[in-house]
Amino acid sequence: MRRRGYAGKVLFVNLSNGSYHEEVIADEIYERYLSGIGLAAKILYERIPPHADPLGPENILGFVSGILTGSGAVFSGRWMVVGKSPLTGGWGDANAGGDFAPAIKRCGYDAIFFTGTSSHPVYLHIANNGSIALRDASEYWGKDAVEAEDALKATHSSRAGVAVIGTAGENASLISGICNDRGRIAARSGLGAVMGSKKLKALVLEGAYRIAVHNHEGIKEISRSVNRYVAFQPPLFSGKYAALLGSFMRLNPLQMAMDGMVYKMLLKRWGTSSMNQMSIEMGDSPVKNWAGSNEDLDLKQSSVYDPDVILQREKLKYHCNSCPLGCGGICSMPNHFQETHKPEYESIMALGGLCMNKDMESIFYLNEMLNRAGMDTISAGATVAFAIECFENGLLTKEQTDGLVLQWGNTGAVVALIQKMIKREGFGDLLADGVAVASKRIGEMANSYAITAGKQELPMHDGRNDPGFNLHYSVEAAPGKHTIGAQLYYEMFQLHRVVPDLPKVTPLSLYRKGQKYIASREKAQMAAACSSFMNVVNSAGLCLFGTFIGVHRVPVFKMLNEVTGWHNSPKEYLQIGARLQTLKQMFNVKHGIEPLSLRVHSRAEGIPPLGGGANKGRGADMGKMMADYWREFAWDTATGKPTLDSLVLHGLASYLEDYREELEKA
Amino acid sequence: MAFRVESRCNGCAACVAFCPVAAIGGLKKEKHNIDNKLCISCGVCGRICPHGAISDDFGIPCRHQKRSLWQKPVCFTEVCVSCGICVSACPTGALRLSGDESSKDKKRIPSLETKKCIACGFCVADCPFEALFME
Numbered sequence: 001m002r003r004r005g006y007a008g009k010v011l012f013v014n015l016s017n018g019s020y021h022e023e024v025i026a027d028e029i030y031e032r033y034l035s036g037i038g039l040a041a042k043i044l045y046e047r048i049p050p051h052a053d054p055l056g057p058e059n060i061l062g063f064v065s066g067i068l069t070g071s072g073a074v075f076s077g078r079w080m081v082v083g084k085s086p087l088t089g090g091w092g093d094a095n096a097g098g099d100f101a102p103a104i105k106r107c108g109y110d111a112i113f114f115t116g117t118s119s120h121p122v123y124l125h126i127a128n129n130g131s132i133a134l135r136d137a138s139e140y141w142g143k144d145a146v147e148a149e150d151a152l153k154a155t156h157s158s159r160a161g162v163a164v165i166g167t168a169g170e171n172a173s174l175i176s177g178i179c180n181d182r183g184r185i186a187a188r189s190g191l192g193a194v195m196g197s198k199k200l201k202a203l204v205l206e207g208a209y210r211i212a213v214h215n216h217e218g219i220k221e222i223s224r225s226v227n228r229y230v231a232f233q234p235p236l237f238s239g240k241y242a243a244l245l246g247s248f249m250r251l252n253p254l255q256m257a258m259d260g261m262v263y264k265m266l267l268k269r270w271g272t273s274s275m276n277q278m279s280i281e282m283g284d285s286p287v288k289n290w291a292g293s294n295e296d297l298d299l300k301q302s303s304v305y306d307p308d309v310i311l312q313r314e315k316l317k318y319h320c321n322s323c324p325l326g327c328g329g330i331c332s333m334p335n336h337f338q339e340t341h342k343p344e345y346e347s348i349m350a351l352g353g354l355c356m357n358k359d360m361e362s363i364f365y366l367n368e369m370l371n372r373a374g375m376d377t378i379s380a381g382a383t384v385a386f387a388i389e390c391f392e393n394g395l396l397t398k399e400q401t402d403g404l405v406l407q408w409g410n411t412g413a414v415v416a417l418i419q420k421m422i423k424r425e426g427f428g429d430l431l432a433d434g435v436a437v438a439s440k441r442i443g444e445m446a447n448s449y450a451i452t453a454g455k456q457e458l459p460m461h462d463g464r465n466d467p468g469f470n471l472h473y474s475v476e477a478a479p480g481k482h483t484i485g486a487q488l489y490y491e492m493f494q495l496h497r498v499v500p501d502l503p504k505v506t507p508l509s510l511y512r513k514g515q516k517y518i519a520s521r522e523k524a525q526m527a528a529a530c531s532s533f534m535n536v537v538n539s540a541g542l543c544l545f546g547t548f549i550g551v552h553r554v555p556v557f558k559m560l561n562e563v564t565g566w567h568n569s570p571k572e573y574l575q576i577g578a579r580l581q582t583l584k585q586m587f588n589v590k591h592g593i594e595p596l597s598l599r600v601h602s603r604a605e606g607i608p609p610l611g612g613g614a615n616k617g618r619g620a621d622m623g624k625m626m627a628d629y630w631r632e633f634a635w636d637t638a639t640g641k642p643t644l645d646s647l648v649l650h651g652l653a654s655y656l657e658d659y660r661e662e663l664e665k666a
Numbered sequence: 667m668a669f670r671v672e673s674r675c676n677g678c679a680a681c682v683a684f685c686p687v688a689a690i691g692g693l694k695k696e697k698h699n700i701d702n703k704l705c706i707s708c709g710v711c712g713r714i715c716p717h718g719a720i721s722d723d724f725g726i727p728c729r730h731q732k733r734s735l736w737q738k739p740v741c742f743t744e745v746c747v748s749c750g751i752c753v754s755a756c757p758t759g760a761l762r763l764s765g766d767e768s769s770k771d772k773k774r775i776p777s778l779e780t781k782k783c784i785a786c787g788f789c790v791a792d793c794p795f796e797a798l799f800m801e
Contacts, residue, residue, distance in 0.1 A: 077750075127688070
């Protein structure tokens with residue numbers, strides 16, 4: 001056994017009876033499925049029965065690290081949580097940074113999976129000598145994620161990696177996530193509810209195991225080389241000019257292919273909030289529950305989101321493990337909390353522009369409250385925006401909203417409503433499971449305002465500006481996520497430099513904006529490459545922002561080979577990525593998810609088209625784009641389901657019999 | 667590969683207290699042993715053993731060193747990129763990132779809790795940027 005880069009074993013913990021066992025994973029499995037999300041896809045596909053209730057004992061919740069995590073490779077500090085999503089009913093995954101990813105591997109495991117359901121609150125503790133115990137968590141149950149993490153570290157060790165749910169997960173909110181590092185959160189897919197339903201409050205990992213690396217000096221040399229790009233940081237303009245750049249991009253009939261170095265510079269200077277005003281101006285950020293535009297939130301009004309204003313609160317830079325970039329920040333929050341993580345772009349826009357809330361203080365507060373509760377800021381903001389639109393259109397009355405006047409820009413109502421959602425109190429209980437459930441409870445009329453893809457609230461990137469986002473929201477096994485692909489992402493990844501068969505995009509080249517909306521084979525190739533690539537990235541444990549710098553500067557495939565000793569070509573890695581994409585899609589088919597049902601809400605597609613603003617009249621033929629995408633994987637272009645032939649093509653022939661049965665049942 | 671306890675061991679248990687992964691077992695006043703599966707080759711047992719009863723991965727006897735003479739990691743703050751690889755490499759939690767809020771770059775750099783450091787040098791070995799050295 002070579003065991004380079006990965007620990008070679010996973011831990012299974014049965015919460016129903018408190019037992020656990022290790023499983024050794026063969027090298028061939030890692031070679032075919034990688035680790036991280038790939039290994040998880042294989043295990044979850046094989047072991048979760050099709051009828052499993054996502055909040056029941058048959059669901060499996062996995063915490064996985066990547067192959068590169070703990071190897072000395074930069075940007076390799078992401079951990080992922082996987083399971084059957086209670087929000088979408090299909091494949092669920094979410095991803096976070098901080099310091100938890102290496103903690104999993106330091107315990108000698110590539111992944112920890114939980115089955116069953118405990119009768120009382122417990123947490124998993126793995127001590128420094130590898131001893132495993134499920135301990136009573138009664139005294140931590142009811143605490144928010146930060147309080148619980150602090151208390152667990154005080155009980156055990158300050159060096160322990162801790163992943164924990166807040167009260168939203170305990171209350172099985174379908175839009176809850178799992179937190180670590182005092183407010184980082186793997187927020188999407190509602191997997192916090194799965195953890196809560198299993199009565200698992202936390203994982204406390206104290207292991208000190210060291211991962212062997214095939215070529216330690218080689219990976220260190222790559223890290224130094226990558227850092228040269230990260231460190232290159234010329235003086236930048238102020239936040240106000242960043243906003244004006246967005247206006248220029250809106251008015252310019254030409255689109256510039258983005259070079260990831262530009263985005264890297266913005267991230268290093270401001271973090272993700274660099275894009276706040278710029279995104280509103282250029283049409284990337286949805287406004288007013290996707291019905292508004294930059295015209296509703298002009299430059300003066302959006303100046304509350306100016307990244308320079310946010311930066312004034314930053315006390316210290318924050319880096320996830322192994323990240324030389326440091327897009328995060330620790331901010332002060334006088335009168336409320338001693339410190340808080342700097343709100344991300346997604347959170348600011350969901351709690352801000354989407355609800356027309358122009359009070360940055362409240363956004364800081366809500367961001368911290370939601371992180372502590374372990375509730376997804378994107379979904380929470382989207383749900384409030386949905387409720388406001390329902391109220392404004394008479395579908396909700398003051399009596400139903402516990403007296404709250406839900407109007408656009410009513411900061412007090414937004415804060416009060418989110419507090420109610422966190423506590424599942426009164427009207428908040430109706431909204432605590434997200435837009436899709438709330439819409440069902442309010443009535444059919446509300447569907448027009450329920451902007452989701454496959455029941456997951458959409459993130460803050462408008463597919464009417466970049467139809468690539470809409471495509472990935474609609475075709476990924478975990479729908480409605482912005483961290484997989486877009487035309488913008490493809491431009492930054494620069495995959496064609498290492499896989500010459502792929503469409504070429506020259507950074508900083510200009511093209512007509514209209515080209516973005518033409519559905520073509522080339523677009524499908526680009527999207528399929530993004531999906532496959534991100535499966536590799538999520539199996540490696542890498543950060544999306546690191547990969548934005550471009551594969552010619554952050555050599556992802558070479559890093560994998562240096563750590564494992566494999567000799568795979570980039571194309572072979574993308575083939576593995578395509579295998580994983582197919583396996584996740586098979587998971588959805590097995591669990592009764594119709595791929596067509598994941599299509600993004602018509603309003604977000606541009607049906608009807610917006611009457612003004614940056615995305616006026618914009619929209620793409622999403623039906624054709626989805627079919628073209630499915631064709632790239634040789635799946636059925638009418639249904640989006642993997643065909644039996646495609647299983648053979650992607651090296652999944654061993655699942656033929658099982659999958660044939662699932663297809664027939666479907 | 668792992669460290670090994672030789673027959674010279676008199677079971678004083680000095681090593682047990684320092685092993686960061688609790689890999690050393692045995693009764694007091696009797697020869698101890700190291701669990702191969704747990705040992706991470708940090709070498710602290712060899713450094714602390716007053717009887718020179720520990721051999722390293724290659725079978726070479728380790729030399730006892732007074733604790734006050736153990737080398738400690740020192741950070742080149744200008745070179746450090748705050749990635750925290752050193753922090754996760756540390757088996758005892760002796761390192762953590764901390765920063766001076768009044769500094770212009772708001773950078774967090776590794777700071778050492780000397781009492782916890784066992785001079786394993788893993789932080790220096792793992793830092794890709796050569797921002798740490800043992801002194």
